[in-house]
Structures are given as structure tokens and as C-alpha cells.
Amino acid sequence: MKIAVAQIDVIPGRPETNLKTCLEAQRRGFNEGADVIAFPELCLSGYLIGDLWEEQSFVSELVDMGAELCAASTAGVTCFGNVGLDATQWGEDGRPRRFNAAWVADRGVLMRHPVFDLPFFPKTLLPNYREFEETRHFFDSRRLVTQLGRDRKECVAPVNVEIAGAPAKLGVYLCEDGWHEDYRFDVPQILKDKGASVLINLSGSPFTLGKEQKRHRIFSSQAKKLELPLVYVNCTGMQNNGKTLFSFDGNSTVYNAKGQVTHEAPHFTPSFKVVDTATARPRPTAAPSEMERIYQCLKNAVGIYMDRFALKRIVIGVSGGIDSAVSAALFTDLLGPRNVLLVNMPSRYNTDTTKNLARELIENLDTFSATVSIEASVALTKEQLDGVTIRRKGESKTLALSPFHLENVQARDRSSRILSALASAFAAVYPSNANKSETMVGYATLYGDHSGFLAPLADLWKHQVYSLGEYLNDAVFKREVIPRGIFDIVPSAELSDDQNPEHGAGDPIIYGYHDKLFESWMQRWQRVSPEEILVWYRDGRLEQELGLEQSIQALFKTDEAFINDLERWWNAFKGLGVVKRVQAPPVLAVCRRAFGYDYRESLMRPYFTRRYLALKSDLIKTD
């Protein structure tokens, strides 16, 4: 069977553009002799489109366009993901019933589901974790089959079509249907049992670091176990849910009936290829470095975001630290140096070392630059507000700005005043350079360094930002654009005399330990809390559980010091960190669990369990 793997760039919310892309690919596929053209899941609408599913006019448009794509399938079979509408029934949300569905047309005729008698094949397994919330929008076909009083397995059916003059059964299924492990419902097995001769998985699957290896394992063993060729079709592009952006990596793959890869489409790039499932030969899968993949992910999503909203230029505040340096190099690579304006905004607290490093970076990248001091403006704010008298009837008070308040004044002055205005004047936007470690514990100022149009690095731990810096020098620019001194100097905010990196005074975060600690709170599928941490600490296996390189005793001399640190950061993560993240810029997801829509949180006071408190009191008693 010759299947056209149409790995298209799906633009969310632009059905007219996506339809055009599909029609072109369809024509090309039939011209090249394909029996079947396969497109990704929800390829007309996009997948992450928020509550746009509730607009009936939009859904009707998708149904019309789906019919058009089917009607154009004159020379063979077309299968694609699209919303399925049953306007005669209500969903559990009280709106016309929608399904996440596979549409299949054979020579212009739309195929119908044998049990549901609907002109599409609904997705069976609807994910509801991380950024996924399919039951919010789509009706559950496992529910429907039960309501009809039919056997559960009847919700899954292969599609009867004609291939090269002979009847054939296509096992068309959607994304999560192939990841059935936790559902106790083996969709591909049912398709095989019902006679499917090929598995075609239509996906809309966002990139997550490490997921690609897992996918190869799962789909390869699925094909092998069922002894069927398996075609995985994914889209490329960028989609988002407001607070979190996702990069779609494509990487559509064809496996033969032995589970070997016979075709692999590129990552993050649209691709089109007609693959014969019978004759294609195995080929080894490429495995680039983790950093290469991360960089592809960033560049793809940031590039599309800027392109989609016609953003051509960027302003970046460069401090001489690693985060802004990586950000500057990334955007310079993406937009070209003439579209980048790097600004150094020194105050009395910035050392010559970091100012020189910033200057060196700018020279290396050869972008536009400017230096704008914040001294005069901070002095004006101090003069206007420090010592200001407030009055009411028969009463007055004098207010003072503390040194800590003045640190925040500096941070806000740099972003909300200078970068915002320069971005306007340069017809640009500015990014937030915050990394995941800082974002986690709110170590940034709202409307200050926690502002910007996008936070491209906010799903990378500090140690990953350093590695990305090395990657930019070694693999992207192939020269030291980020000066060595930026890697070597201790990270510091330089907002007061106490934060002088020349004297080794840096951030309060001990990245080597805290990055691993924070990761355990956030990214493990079975997330842990201070309770588990304290058990591991007590039992002497914290280093092993977190994968620390040094002994925890080398960092904390006493149990009390360890516990104080643990509580400090847990409180920051669950307290002010949340307050700040609610108003922080969108985060570009890279690792598992990005802030925003992937990892959801409420404004609450941090909590320690009773078991934690008991463990703590035991430890401190015996200290």
C-alpha cells in the first residue's frame, strides 16, 4: 500500500490556510501514485485553540471544509483528523456534540462509522493531563457506545476502503489511541482483531524532551506485536494555550510489520513523502544531542510565534549574565543581527566585569546596541517617593523605600520603562530571559525581569541554559559569541552592594542542588513534596534519589540548615512564585511540565503535611 505521509504545518485557528495546504498535499499525493493520503490530527483547526470549540460558526466551517477535502479525494483514499459534529445531540457541556475524529473518504465518499452511524471515526482515548483537556471539548466515544447498549469494543472499527481494486481495512486511529497503556483499552489490538491490514496513527503531538524515544519504543513494539505496518503522521508548527507555547516536532515515522523504521520525516519541518508499506527498507533513526533537539524546539516555536504575529525585531536587556546572553544569541541567530537591539542598562551596582562581558557579547554578535543608565530615573523615583507624606483628615504619614524596595524599582525601571519604550521605538518586542529555576521560586520582579512578550528559556533549568550557551557557541555560531567569562562568573542580580559577583556574591539558588530538587517537585510523573525529600534525607539516599553529584552534607552543615533551605524554597515555589507566574509572560514548553497550562496551580498558602512536620520534629530533636 502506498501511503502519502503528509506532515503539514498546522496553523491553529486558520482553517482556510490549513485546508489549502491539505488540498495541495492531496493533489501531490495522488499525482505521485499514493493509494492513501494521511494527514495529522485536527489538521484543519489545530489542536490547542482554547475554547474556540464553543463557537458554532467555527465548527460548522470545519465541517464544511472537511467535506471539501473529502470531495476532492477523487483518486483514492484521504484520511485526516477533524472535528466531528453530531448536531442532533448535545454534549455533556450542553452544546452541540463534538468529537475529535478521523475523517476518511474513499473516491469522494465519506466513510461512516458502523455502530455510531456518523460520517467519522471518533477518537477513543481522550487525554486529560498536562496541556491536554480533551473531555472539555469532545464527547467520549467509550461513553457513547455504552449509552447505545453496545459492547465497549464496538467504538473502534477499521475503515473499509478499496485499494488497487481490492477491498482493504485501514486501522485509522488518533494520537492517544496509540498510547493506551494507562487506559486498559487497547485500540490498535482491536483494530487488528477486526481485520485492519495497516495502522495509521493521525497525531497532533507537541514536543517534549525525551518523548520521541518513548514514542519510537511504543510504536515500534506496537507494529511488531501486531505484525502490521504502522504509519505515524504528526504535524509541525507551534500551538499554544495562552500561557504556554508548544513546539510540534513532526517526525512522522513509518514502521514495518517487524517494528523497524522504514521512513522518518524530519523534526520541526513540514515534509511530504509517499511510502510503500510493503517495499520500504529499514533505516536507522537519527539521534541528535539533547541540546540540538532543545535548540530546534526553541527556534521553531519562537520563529513561528514571531512570524505569525509579524514581529520582526527584538530588544534585549543584556546584563553580562548567562540568561540574557543565551537569549541574545538565540534571537540573533533567528532574526539576524540587524533586527536585534541589545541594551545594557547599568546602575551604580553593576560591576565593570559584567559591563565588559555584555559589551563583548554585543561585539561578538554584531547587533545594534545602546547603553541607557537607570541612575537618573531611580534617583527621581527615590526623590519623589522616598519620604513622601501621605495625608488624611488630621493625620499624616511619611513613607520610605527600603533598599529591597529599591532593588525592585531598578528591575521595573529597566523593563517597564526602558525596554518597553525602546521596543516601541524600534518596532520590536522584548523577551523575558527568566529560566525555569528562577521562575519556579519567583526569583524575578513582576513588571521587571518577569515581563516580556515571551519567556523562551523559562522551561529550561539553569544548568540547561548554560549547556545551551555552550551549544550556541560550538554548534550554532561555531565561535565564542558568548564570552567564556559569562559562563565562569557567579550568577548575580547586581541590584545592591551585597550582590557583587566580583566578590563571588551571587544568587541565593544553589543551582547544582536546587535544579534537581525543583525538578523532583515539578517534573516527576509521581511528583514528590518535602515529605518524600525529608524521608530520603533521613535515610541517607537523597543524593541517589535526586541524582546529586555531591553529598548533601557538603552543602548543609546541620539538619536544621537543610530543613530551613527546603522550606524556604517550597514556600517560594508555592507562594510568591505562583503570584508572579499568574502574570508572567507565556512560557515555551520544552521539558515535561511547563508552567502555565501544562502545570496548573492555584494561589494558596504553601502546605506541609503532618507526616512532614513529624519527620522534621524528629530530625531537629536529635540534631
Add this chain to the structure above:
Amino acid sequence: MKIAVAQIDVIPGRPETNLKTCLEAQRRGFNEGADVIAFPELCLSGYLIGDLWEEQSFVSELVDMGAELCAASTAGVTCFGNVGLDATQWGEDGRPRRFNAAWVADRGVLMRHPVFDLPFFPKTLLPNYREFEETRHFFDSRRLVTQLGRDRKECVAPVNVEIAGAPAKLGVYLCEDGWHEDYRFDVPQILKDKGASVLINLSGSPFTLGKEQKRHRIFSSQAKKLELPLVYVNCTGMQNNGKTLFSFDGNSTVYNAKGQVTHEAPHFTPSFKVVDTATARPRPTAAPSEMERIYQCLKNAVGIYMDRFALKRIVIGVSGGIDSAVSAALFTDLLGPRNVLLVNMPSRYNTDTTKNLARELIENLDTFSATVSIEASVALTKEQLDGVTIRRKGESKTLALSPFHLENVQARDRSSRILSALASAFAAVYPSNANKSETMVGYATLYGDHSGFLAPLADLWKHQVYSLGEYLNDAVFKREVIPRGIFDIVPSAELSDDQNPEHGAGDPIIYGYHDKLFESWMQRWQRVSPEEILVWYRDGRLEQELGLEQSIQALFKTDEAFINDLERWWNAFKGLGVVKRVQAPPVLAVCRRAFGYDYRESLMRPYFTRRYLALKSDLIKTD
């Protein structure tokens, strides 16, 4: 049967406090002779706690505490909502299986579900719309019963207990189980069919304007139809999902078997009452004005938010306009005038009229006040950045700030510089005074008036803000604290010479029409888009569909003018509006569909359907 209706204040994420509250109410109930003590849904954890459900240590704590509350039920029956854990099974998210469940204990013994053989009774109908996303966190008991090969109805069962020495069947169910209309699964009917002699609905139901009337209708007719007394127990308090805050209104109600109200607990206030379902007499339900309810909702949620995070003071920028005036009056009522600092921040563009109105407001409220001009600071920014030269190798450019850029500079100067610093110095926070109309179309400046710790008015349309102003004068302060002139003057941003309200030059939003238009896009259950609007316009029934008071032709002379306006605001709503809302302060939900977690959106380019474009071209052709 004597049932203690324990309408407690549930604090999300504070199980130790909630357990204490429950134990006290339980003791009191048994002391007062109750047979059954009934608590709200998820009363130990809270309902809106984000992904905290994924922390196993937290879930275990809730299971332990549930067991404690059951063990303390020595003198009778206790039923309450709590997470149910089946640690022997996985959920579809690959984590230990959790249920949103009713726990029932009779004389210390935990009752088990007859079919599931679990020590709790899972909720049957899991809502997934608006702010609800229960399938993200909880296993679906309708799915479970099917997987066990049992009849669908077997997931619902009344609880067998002993009341006054005789066996009794309690129909305990959870919140949405009583709102079954769209689910085709009548939980209370099944409870009745299986012999329940009373219905006890444990709820965790956030306030929405108008929902209380609907609830009374639904529960009253449920009791009447099934000829059973019905006890509805709801919590009070405030819960949130980061971007959106919800006020919980309590208003627990007991209906007799005729559907008459025999007890009604207050709104937004914890309450405890032992009610005899047999003897209680009907009483009329109170129906306050809509504005009274809105004000209760606001005051409850804002008050709890400030209290929970130990915020005692507020700084508010008052412009002489209605939004900041209402905000000032609300916070003064809430915190007392000594904890409020009202700041006027004039520039050359502020008229004497609005400056005087602001001064009058301050005097009426008798709060602390200060005047801080933004002239010097804006001049400094202009001096530093307007005309700044940026350079790169062999190239330089001079940047300029346009009058529009300078409008944003003013807005950011007021908020990110002055209000932020004054809030620090006054040990306070500052609110965003944006209303829903502005928020919808992004008519506010990021890090400017779109900043603040909370946007308490951002779910009220402009016309509702005016009504709330009247209510504050008439019913709260009982004198004209908000000067009449603030109601009368045209709303204006006063950021340029063109925006002079003394000359009648106000906002571009025509609130009388646009409020209704925006509401149709956002708040209707069957949401509409420009396609439907244009059909109504063409057919001459726009006024009727939207409830406009004046003819649309009085506002727009030509079809083209109407269409340009329609597209302008749709583009703003779906374009820059989203960009700004992603970083906007949390919104307090009042009406149906608040921005943030209730109404979810993605950053996409605005879309017009093909039907819309065809309609438009027809109209313009004949113009």
C-alpha cells in the same frame, strides 16, 4: 430525620484547618441531636487546587484526615466530600486512582460502595466546562462500572445507615450529580428508585450571577418530582485557579418533599443549623437585588484573598473616572479608610474636572492620599529614549517615540513605577481597576493599568460598574461618596490632547452597544461570532437579539461603518486582547465566563468564517 447543615468556610489547600472546622461542627451537631452531619464537597482539600492533586503526600494526608473525621462520628452519621483513593489501581493519567467522592460514616464505621467495594461513593457526573476540569483529576465512576461489566446504574447507590434505631437509606450525591440535565443520567432518580428516603447533595459550588435562581428551580423540582426532602449543602469561601478567583456563596438550602424551601442558610457566610426534614415549615426565599449579590460576591472574595495572604492595605490610583472610584469605595468599605492610600498622578493631559472629581472622591472617603506627578519622569524617559542613537559596526539609527508610544509610557509610569513603589512603601498592594469591556478588547496598557495584584472589577461590564457605583453610594455608604460628576463625565483615558473629557472626547468603546455585543461573543452558552451578528444585522433583528435600547442605524450610518466597527473589536478581542490577558492580574469571577480559567484562549490570529466574508461582501456590494 435531623440533619445538621454544616455550611463551612473551606480553605483550599489547608486540610488541617478544614479538618478542625469539620470536627467542631460534627461535635456541635451531635450535641444538638442531629442524626446526620452533612458537609460540602471536597471539604478537607478545597475544590480548585490546580494540580496539587498529583502530590501523593497531599492525597494521603486527606485520606488519613477523612478517616479521622469518620472515626469521630461516634454518635451518628457523618457525610462529607473528600478525595477517594484506590491506590491499587491507576488512573488514566498514570497516577494512583483518585475519585471525587462522598465519604459516609455511621457510628465510626466507614460505609462501602456495594459494587466498587471502595470505602466511599464516587461522584457520577464530572463537569468539564468553565472552571471545572474534574476528569483531569478524578476517575470516572461511569467508566469504572462499565469496565467491571456491571449495569451503568450500579455506580449509584444510596448508603445504608441506622437513624434513630431503624435502618435508613441516605441518597448522598455530589454537586453536579444533581445537575444531570445534559448527562442523560438521572442520579437522584436512581437514588430514589433504590430506596433513598432523603437526598443529600454535597456541593462545592462557586457563585455565578443568576445561578442561584436556576439552582432553586432545579433542586425544588427535583425534590417535588421525587417526593423526597432534599438537603443542599454548599461551602463558603474563596477558591481560585491562579488566573481566576471564585467566590463561594454557601446558601445551603433544605427543600421538603413538596419542593418547598424549609431552611436557607445565608450567602457568603459560614452557617450551621440542625434541620428536621419532617417538621420544618416552608419559608420564603430572600431575593435581594442583583447589585447587592454582586457586591457580596466581590467583598467576600476580595476580603478572603487579602486576609489569606495577610494583605492589610491598598494603594489605588484614582483618575476621576468611574472604575477607579468604584475600586476606591470598595476597598475603603473593606479595609477602612486608614488602610487605603488614594493617589492622583496627573500629567499635562489631565483636566481640572477629573482632578477635582478625584479630590472630591478622596475627601468623601476620608482615606490617605497623595499626588505624584508623572511629568518629570515622562520627560526624563523622553529625553533618554526619544532620539536615542543605536549603533552597530558601520551603521547607526535614531529611534523616536511617537505620541502613541508616549501614552503607554505614561500608563506604565503610573503603575510600574509609582503605584508599585508606593505599595512597597505603604506595605500594601494595588489593584487593577480594569472592567470587563476594556479587558475584553485589551483597552489597557500591559504593566500599566493592566497591572495589579487583582482585578476585582474585570468580570463586570462597564454598565455594571456604573450600577455598582450607584449601589455603593445608595446602599453601602448611604451618601454620595462617588461624586455625581464621575457618573456624568464621559469616560476617557486622558493620555493625550485628543482625549479631553471636558470636550466630550472619551473612550472609543460605545458601552451601550459594545457591552451587549461583547457579552454575546463571550457569555452566551451558545456563543456567537461576527457571522451570527451579521446575519442578525442583515435581517434587521440585531437590536432584538442583543437587547439594544437604540436602533443600530442610529450608531452606524452605513453597513460599511457597522462592519468596520464589528471587525475592529473582534480583532481586538481575539488579538491583542489575548496577548494582554495572558499577563493580566487574576480576575474575580462574577458573571458567567470570566477571563482566565473560566474562558480559556490561545494566542492566535483572529478568524472570520467564509460565511461571514460572503455576507459582508453581499452587504457592502449593495451599500
